[in-house]
Amino acid sequence: MIEMKGVYKTYPNGVTALNGIDVHIDQGEFVYVVGPSGAGKSTFTKLMFREEKATKGSVKVNDYNLSTIKERHVPYMRRHVGVVYQDFRLLPRLTVYENVAFALEVIEESPNQIRRRVMDVLDQVRLKNKARFIPDELSGGEQQRVSIARAIVNHPKLLIADEPTGNLDPDTSWEIMHILEEINASGTTVLMATHSQEIVNTIRRRVIAIEDGQIARDEARGEYGYEI
Numbered sequence: 001m002i003e004m005k006g007v008y009k010t011y012p013n014g015v016t017a018l019n020g021i022d023v024h025i026d027q028g029e030f031v032y033v034v035g036p037s038g039a040g041k042s043t044f045t046k047l048m049f050r051e052e053k054a055t056k057g058s059v060k061v062n063d064y065n066l067s068t069i070k071e072r073h074v075p076y077m078r079r080h081v082g083v084v085y086q087d088f089r090l091l092p093r094l095t096v097y098e099n100v101a102f103a104l105e106v107i108e109e110s111p112n113q114i115r116r117r118v119m120d121v122l123d124q125v126r127l128k129n130k131a132r133f134i135p136d137e138l139s140g141g142e143q144q145r146v147s148i149a150r151a152i153v154n155h156p157k158l159l160i161a162d163e164p165t166g167n168l169d170p171d172t173s174w175e176i177m178h179i180l181e182e183i184n185a186s187g188t189t190v191l192m193a194t195h196s197q198e199i200v201n202t203i204r205r206r207v208i209a210i211e212d213g214q215i216a217r218d219e220a221r222g223e224y225g226y227e228i
């Protein structure tokens, strides 16, 4: 479902963030992306939903070739990819319900369908009782659960989480991990960039380590592998 061949990324300022990446990830895998700060992890994930374009090489995600995709097709491709960030990125003036519904309204689902799907997904992240709250009224962990709900409400094939537990305390981080595991168990591919040694070494999954823009390790049930 994800295939990169000979991928390079040089930013306009001349920094080369990815320096020859070849990787294949199957539908349904759970993959951690680890590595030192500035190694290229975020850039690697950004290529998968065309937040950034590769300078060279081919990137295929689902059935889309992101190296050749037409600009007008990018929004359709993105419907199959959910993204979760360290800093949640919720709309502060909208309620929990509205933050999640927004993702469906922009693709013109019917009102009934939207209501049903939003409530289903809020149930899945155990936030049905806070549907009318605004983000400021929620804890960090709850805000991250809203952002996960928003990312999966379209039933994407791929969920990208860029340091989803980076702003959370350990207990809350485990809660988020269990939700990501449930999403993965339902068949969604999960790609998670993280600096959490404890999580990677406890919930053992495939580990791709990026160093200086290259894949330094790729192990089926890997370890974090860095001193912190």
Ligand SMILES: Nc1ncnc2c1ncn2[C@@H]1O[C@H](COP(=O)(O)OP(=O)(O)OP(=O)(O)O)[C@@H](O)[C@H]1O
Binding pocket: 011, 012, 013, 015, 016, 017, 035, 036, 037, 038, 039, 040, 041, 042, 043, 044
């Ligand atoms: N938009 C940009 N323009 C220019 N350089 C960038 C841009 N984004 C990232 N870089 C540079 O590319 C390199 C890789 O950055 P990237 O964010 O992918 O690393 P990372 O492994 O995710 O780091 P961290 O763990 O600190 O989040 C860094 O040298 C960074 O400064």
